[in-house]
């Protein structure tokens with residue numbers, strides 16, 4: 303089969319989604335499935351919906367267009383603030399957008415009126431991540447402007463954590479977001495239907511003991527796809543962590559000195575031949591590189607150790623697990639490696655349509671490659 307390739311077990315994604323939907327609904331929190339790390343791959347989106355997720359979100363309009371073209375009809379919101387040139391597409395293919403700038407909200411209102419549509423606006427509030435977000439003291443003003451703008455409706459407010467700043471929410475952050483929801487309602491009138499607390503970094507809080515207040519939604523990507531907590535990198539109890547695997551072909555396998563001398567002018571260079579075989583290790587070169595994935599985010603099976611990667615090659619030590627040229631190595635990916643592999647044109651994406659049977663995931667369906675369009 304072609305390589306490099308990502309193999310995707312849709313059944314495991316569905317099971318992860320179902321598990322998170324069930325655990326969070328017990329806390330009064332709905333789950334929005336975030337598809338940006340898989341470039342809006344429609345089969346992955348549908349696997350999330352099969353797990354009981356009601357709506358999706360993506361950061362890029364191109365990904366939303368890909369999902370719409372593949373027949374995904376559920377509500378989809380755009381979680382990165384739209385760019386001016388995308389205004390029309392956002393109105394046409396997204397039910398809601400996350401915004402922080404009134405200029406953009408006015409444009410969205412005007413484009414929605416032109417199309418005879420009503421577009422939902424969710425205001426992103428800055429509570430510590432210091433990426434994009436309205437300062438809490440400015441929220442009432444901007445919310446009032448949304449309410450006064452024809453063509454748009456104020457649907458909710460949202461916070462974000464562990465994105466730029468890397469930190470999970472501090473105690474009190476979620477209570478602040480709840481208070482802001484009450485405050486906006488008091489000032490501007492309409493019910494703030496959606497109070498979205500953040501992404502997978504908030505799961506520990508959401509599934510904890512504390513009260514959830516007004517928080518009634520999380521936007522989850524990593525937890526559904528990889529079953530891991532983005533803050534700790536640790537697996538989340540009860541979730542599959544192997545729904546995705548990357549396969550690459552070995553294009554060279556030979557003994558090499560442990561330390562390579564790179565300067566032929568170095569006095570030690572001539573002595574290289576004197577290094578005995580026991581000072582050498584099996585080094586294998588894989589036909590996959592930084593252009594295809596984030597090599598530092600790859601994990602290998604026992605006996606294979608990551609050495610380094612360039613744009614097109616990844617070197618691994620295979621002394622304890624010999625491989626031959628032409629064979630394939632299977633790797634796990636963290637979120638960053640997954641994101642890059644899913645968007646790389648030279649990495650094939652193969653979906654397995656497995657069906658959960660008695661709690662077990664079994665592979666039932668034909669494999670078919672899907673190209674990004």
Ligand SMILES: *Cc1c(COP(=O)(O)O)cnc(C)c1O
Pocket residue numbers: 336338361381382462500501502503521522523524525532
């Ligand atoms: C990516 C993203 C998410 C999902 O984050 P995960 O850590 O993958 O759950 C949620 N909200 C916003 C705004 C995002 O950009």
